[in-house]
Amino acid sequence: KRNALPKDIDYLGIDNSDVVESKSSDYKFQREDLNKRLNLQSNYFDYVICWSVLEHIKNDDNAINEFNRVLKMNSKLILGVPLNPSVWDYQDIDGGHYRRYRYFDLKKSLLIMVF
Numbered sequence: 001k002r003n004a005l006p007k008d009i010d011y012l013g014i015d016n017s018d019v020v021e022s023k024s025s026d027y028k029f030q031r032e033d034l035n036k037r038l039n040l041q042s043n044y045f046d047y048v049i050c051w052s053v054l055e056h057i058k059n060d061d062n063a064i065n066e067f068n069r070v071l072k073m074n075s076k077l078i079l080g081v082p083l084n085p086s087v088w089d090y091q092d093i094d095g096g097h098y099r100r101y102r103y104f105d106l107k108k109s110l111l112i113m114v115f
Contacts, residue, residue, distance in 0.1 A: 014038070034063040040070045047071075051080040055097045064109055081106065 014032040032038050034057045048067045057063045067077055082092070085100040092100065 012040075014040075034066065035059040036062070038066045038070060040066075042069050043072050045070050045072065046075045047078065048076075049078045051078070052082075054079065054081050055092075055099055055101070056095075058098055060099070061109070077110070079106075079110075 011028060013029040014034075015029060016031060016033045018031070030039070032040070034053070048071055050063075050067065054060050054063060071077065082097065082100045083103060083106075085102060088100055
């Protein structure tokens, strides 16, 4: 197996799936629900990468607040979400999306996170 993550980086993946727990012997994973408070230390992480996840979270405000809580000061959130609610279609529904985002609404939510 090829490990895509560098060995000199301390990382933790989180997911709300029992598959992660059974398949994660080569990776550091913890089962967590982004709709709830995470069982993670505050002000701990330098980066949070959340790619193609937030649109699947029912309570995305909670997830954003939790990212803020677990990130250190002057750290980075790397976020990827589907934009443009006007192109919502069956693929969003089949994919388990709760929403698509408008750029300025998302920016406003993230700016609130910073302060």
